[in-house]
Amino acid sequence: MPSSFRQEFELDLTQKIKIKNHITLLPDPLMVFSANVDEHSKYLFPLFSIDLRIINPLWNETLHMLDFNEDPYNIKTVETFNEYCKEEMIAFELIEGKYKFMTSFNYFDLTPDWQEWFEETKSNYYRIKKYYNENGSLPDKSNGESPNIYEQIGGEPDWIQHDATPIDPQGNKMTFICRVYTGNYTGYSCAKDIYLFYSDSCNLAVLLYQID
Template structure:
C-alpha cells in the first residue's frame, strides 16, 4: 500500500466505463491514498478538475442531490469512479465553449509540462484531512443518511489549470455510501 500522491493520474485509473466525453470533461489532478485519511482504507481518492457551464439552465434536468450548480458526485465501484448523473450535466452553451476549451488546454499544458519536464507542483501544500478553509462559507455536505461527510482535501485549481476561473475544489467522502463529492467555491 502506498502513501504517495499521484499527480495527473490516467483516466483509466480513475473511471469505470470511460466514454469520449470523459476525456472532454474530467481532468484528474491528483490521486490521494485513502489511507492518509483512515489507515484501514485502501485505494485512492481522485481529485478532478471539471468545467461545467454555470449559465446553461438546460442542464438542471440532470441535477441530483449531489450534482448541482457547484457540486458533482461519484459513486466508487471497484476503486474507480462512476459519475452520478447523466454527462449531459456538462453540456455547454455556445458562449461557454471557449471557456471549456481554454480550461482543457491549460490543464493539458500543465499535465504535459509535468510529464515531459518533471516539473514539480507543490503537492506538499495540499491539505489532507482536518478542516476546510472555506472561501465563501461552510458547505459541508451530508451523506444520504444525514451525517456530515468526511473532509478529504481542498485544492486550488489555478496551479494545475491556469484558466480564467480560479476555484477551490473541496472533496468530501462517505465511506458508508461509497460516495465522493467535489464542490467548488470561487473568490
C-alpha cells in the same frame, strides 16, 4: 536556528514527504474512471489521486481530485441535477477505486460563450500535463515559485465562502479529504478551489467548488 524551530521544520517536512508519497499527480484516466472513460475524460480533468490511508489507516481506498467546468448560464442543465450533482457540485459512485459519474453527462452542456472558457481550461490542462510528464513537476508560477499541488489534506476545510459540507444518504456529514486550487493545474481563467469529500459507508465521493 533554534532547536524548537528546527524540530518544527523537520516535522513539517516529514509530513509533507509522507503526504506526497500518498499522492499520484495527473493520473491516467484509465486509473480514475470505472467505465465510459472517453466520455468522462471529455469533461473531467484528473489532477491527482490520493491514497486514503493518509486520512484513515483503515481506508484502503483511492480517491481522485478532478477539475470540472459547469456552465452557470445554461439553465437547461438543471434537468440533470440531483441531490449530489447540482450547481457547483458533482458526485461519483466509487467502484473499486474508480469513479462513475452520478448523473447524465448533459450536466456539462455548454453555451457558446462558456465553451471558449472550457477549451482554454482543457488546453492549459494538457499543456501542464505534458510539462509534468517531461519534467516530473508542475511548472513554476510567474513569480518563480513552485505551485502547491494541494491546499489542504484532511482536518477541517478552510472555506472560501460558507460551510458547504455535504451530507451522505445515511444522514452523516461526509469526511473532508482535500482541497486544491485549480489554477496550478488548468490556468487561471476558470480557477477555483475544489473540495473533495468522502463517505466510506456509501462509496460516495463529492467534489464541490467555491470562488473567492
